[in-house]
Amino acid sequence: xxxxxxxxxxxxxxxxxxxxxxxxxxxxxxxxxxxxxxxxxxxxxxxxxxxxxxxxxxxxxxxxxxxxxxxxxxxxxxxxxxxxxxxxxxxxxxxxxxxxxxxxxxxxxxxxxxxx
Numbered sequence: 001x002x003x004x005x006x007x008x009x010x011x012x013x014x015x016x017x018x019x020x021x022x023x024x025x026x027x028x029x030x031x032x033x034x035x036x037x038x039x040x041x042x043x044x045x046x047x048x049x050x051x052x053x054x055x056x057x058x059x060x061x062x063x064x065x066x067x068x069x070x071x072x073x074x075x076x077x078x079x080x081x082x083x084x085x086x087x088x089x090x091x092x093x094x095x096x097x098x099x100x101x102x103x104x105x106x107x108x109x110x111x112x113x114x115x116x
Contacts, residue, residue, distance in 0.1 A: 010046075011035045013106070024065065024116050031111040040102040046075035067116055076100035 013033040022028050050061040050069045063070035072078045080099060087098035096107050 009037055009040070011037065016111075022116070024067070027113055027115050029111050029113050031109060033106065033108040035106045036102055036104050039104060040075065040100060042076045042100040044075040044100070044102075046072045046078070048072070065116070 011034060013035060015032045016030070018029045048068075048070055051058040052061055053059075061068040066072075076099070079102075087096070091109070092098060094108075095105070096109060097103065
């Protein structure tokens with residue numbers, strides 16, 4: 001098996017969460033814009049490093065209940081779980097991929113409510 005690590009394969013251009021701070025359990029409204037710099041096949045492993053800026057410092061957010069700075073063995077399973085009830089024709093018509101593989105490009109996801 002060949003292992004490949006490419007830094008910044010997915011770049012988050014903007015991310016908005018409400019409420020801030022996020023309460024768990026609860027509902028969070030999320031909108032984001034991201035750029036995928038290389039084709040992501042169905043078996044993609046994802047390491048997500050999440051930080052929050054407080055003043056001039058960036059504070060790492062730990063992985064809690066699969067949210068935060070986590071490693072996901074199969075990104076596509078995660079995407080399917082999140083997008084299953086959220087993806088609709090409008091999103092598909094604007095080019096937002098709802099399943100893997102994911103092509104390269106910049107994608108803007110309108111505000112979605114997620115229960116965490």
